[in-house]
Amino acid sequence: MIEFRDVHKFYDKLHVIRGIDLSIARGEVVVICGPSGSGKSTLIRLVNQLEPLSRGDILVDGQSVASSRGRALRRLRSQIGFVFQQFNLYPHLTVEQNITLALRKVLGVVPEDATVRAVELLDRVGLADKRFAYPAQLSGGQQQRVAIARTLAMRPKILLFDEPTSALDPEMIGEVLAVMRELATSGITMVVVTHEMGFARELADRIVFIDQGVILENDKPVDFFLSPQHPRARQFLRQLLSPLHTAND
Amino acid sequence: MGGLSFDWVGVLSGDPLKWLELGVLTTLYVTLAGSLLATLIAVLLLGLRISQERIVQWPAVAVIEIFRNTPLLVQILFWYFAGFGLLPAGWRAWINDDHSWAMLPGGVGLLTPEFLAATWGLGIFSGVFIAEEIRAGLMAVSPGQREAALSQGFGHWRCLAYILLPQALANSWQPVIGQYLNLMKLSSLATAIGLAEITYQVRQIESYNSHALEAFAVGTLLYLAIGTAMGQVLLRCGPRRGTMVRGGKRHGP
Ligand SMILES: Nc1ncnc2c1ncn2[C@@H]1O[C@H](COP(=O)(O)OP(=O)(O)OP(=O)(O)O)[C@@H](O)[C@H]1O
Ligand SMILES: [Mg+2]
Numbered sequence: 001m002i003e004f005r006d007v008h009k010f011y012d013k014l015h016v017i018r019g020i021d022l023s024i025a026r027g028e029v030v031v032i033c034g035p036s037g038s039g040k041s042t043l044i045r046l047v048n049q050l051e052p053l054s055r056g057d058i059l060v061d062g063q064s065v066a067s068s069r070g071r072a073l074r075r076l077r078s079q080i081g082f083v084f085q086q087f088n089l090y091p092h093l094t095v096e097q098n099i100t101l102a103l104r105k106v107l108g109v110v111p112e113d114a115t116v117r118a119v120e121l122l123d124r125v126g127l128a129d130k131r132f133a134y135p136a137q138l139s140g141g142q143q144q145r146v147a148i149a150r151t152l153a154m155r156p157k158i159l160l161f162d163e164p165t166s167a168l169d170p171e172m173i174g175e176v177l178a179v180m181r182e183l184a185t186s187g188i189t190m191v192v193v194t195h196e197m198g199f200a201r202e203l204a205d206r207i208v209f210i211d212q213g214v215i216l217e218n219d220k221p222v223d224f225f226l227s228p229q230h231p232r233a234r235q236f237l238r239q240l241l242s243p244l245h246t247a248n249d
Numbered sequence: 250m251g252g253l254s255f256d257w258v259g260v261l262s263g264d265p266l267k268w269l270e271l272g273v274l275t276t277l278y279v280t281l282a283g284s285l286l287a288t289l290i291a292v293l294l295l296g297l298r299i300s301q302e303r304i305v306q307w308p309a310v311a312v313i314e315i316f317r318n319t320p321l322l323v324q325i326l327f328w329y330f331a332g333f334g335l336l337p338a339g340w341r342a343w344i345n346d347d348h349s350w351a352m353l354p355g356g357v358g359l360l361t362p363e364f365l366a367a368t369w370g371l372g373i374f375s376g377v378f379i380a381e382e383i384r385a386g387l388m389a390v391s392p393g394q395r396e397a398a399l400s401q402g403f404g405h406w407r408c409l410a411y412i413l414l415p416q417a418l419a420n421s422w423q424p425v426i427g428q429y430l431n432l433m434k435l436s437s438l439a440t441a442i443g444l445a446e447i448t449y450q451v452r453q454i455e456s457y458n459s460h461a462l463e464a465f466a467v468g469t470l471l472y473l474a475i476g477t478a479m480g481q482v483l484l485r486c487g488p489r490r491g492t493m494v495r496g497g498k499r500h501g502p
Contacts, residue, residue, distance in 0.1 A: 078402030
């Protein structure tokens with residue numbers, strides 16, 4: 001479904017992604033984790049070309065991302081859902097309009113059908129009553145659920161999440177994870193950058209640990225949590241589990 | 250009190266009153282025409298300025314810099330004395346002819362060198378500023394908005410039209426109103442080329458019956474009234490900022 005082939009990314013001289021090879025099968029849920037600045041966001045932003053590739057290629061359903069331009073690229077992007085850490089809802093539109101805008105203007109769905117889809121999805125994420133609210137009237141957790149609904153409305157083949165719960169107050173993380181849990185079991189292909197190790201342990205088919213732009217671990221959750229091979233992965237897990245005892249490790 | 254005494258009747262009756270009426274109409278017409286032209290030019294310049302092609306960006310930048318950094322009075326004088334002369338002779342003769350159809354209600358001629366030069370000068374000058382205000386509003390939209398739109402499959406122009414520009418307009422609407430108000434006030438400079446707007450008429454009254462104080466007071470009040478009304482109208486036409494502020498007042502069902 002997604003195949004990274006010797007992927008490199010430079011920001012000017014800064015070599016951020018350094019030769020990544022990775023295959024993700026249809027329906028797989030892959031969690032990507034790693035220390036801050038290791039290149040997790042960059043890696044998934046390469047998949048839909050929010051950042052251009054510097055070298056190598058990514059194949060999405062066999063289609064080369066590197067050589068997709070214009071119409072083909074827009075089509076590819078419309079088939080890949082992306083959920084941002086900062087939600088990025090359109091603040092000038094209502095919740096419903098946030099969901100229907102791209103349906104109508106990108107996919108050409110007629111307004112009535114777009115509305116029906118929006119109402120269905122809002123129901124699915126538990127926000128049917130917020131249909132006419134503006135994003136600024138919603139809590140962070142509600143905004144992120146609308147953002148997920150907006151993404152699902154496009155009926156994407158792949159969902160990419162970039163730390164979807166990191167900007168949320170702790171009491172709101174659960175409601176977003178609940179929606180993601182439901183998605184993970186629905187059979188859609190998901191790539192999730194997250195520090196929520198509970199989600200990873202329970203729902204991931206595979207965990208990819210990256211550090212300084214290279215993959216250090218690529219394991220089933222049990223193996224990753226019980227016997228991580230690489231010392232940096234062991235250190236990362238220790239820090240995550242007991243953040244207070246990290247300074248002199 | 251000394252020698253200070255007012256004679257308002259000397260300004261608000263007879264010929265002076267008729268002149269003032271004509272002045273107000275002329276100011277209103279040139280403001281309206283100039284605003285329409287400014288809007289058109291702003292849209293055009295903004296389109297070029299934010300296009301992804303360098304080739305069309307730099308002419309827009311050049312136009313913006315030229316008209317933003319030179320005095321409007323000089324620009325208006327240029328269009329009237331030099332610019333008009335650059336038009337083909339046939340056009341000039343045609344413009345100078347009498348056109349009954351181009352006579353606006355109230356007896357203000359649309360097709361006169363004065364009206365055209367003033368409209369054109371005000372339109373370009375203000376259009377440049379409006380384009381830059383909206384561009385500043387665009388810069389203030391969070392980059393995440395564009396990323397969200399691109400990730401949904403929007404292209405450059407549709408992303409602008411549906412997502413970025415509505416927010417940019419909301420961000421910049423106050424300064425944009427300021428530019429339209431400026432245009433109205435700056436139309437007084439067209440007195441220098443003999444456009445018979447408010448300032449021109451005030452000076453005519455002053456030389457007719459020396460009622461300088463009264464004439465300028467009335468002129469000032471007229472600008473104030475027009476400006477206030479215009480500001481209110483523009484504020485009402487504008488995008489509602491309230492929807493973008495957390496916890497603000499909303500409209501809608
Ligand atoms: N647009 C950019 N321009 C220049 N450097 C960038 C840019 N985006 C990211 N970087 C750099 O690339 C490296 C990887 O960044 P990235 O955001 O992918 O890390 P991350 O793993 O997502 O980190 P975090 O957990 O903090 O989100 C960092 O060193 C970062 O400073
Ligand atoms: Mg990141």
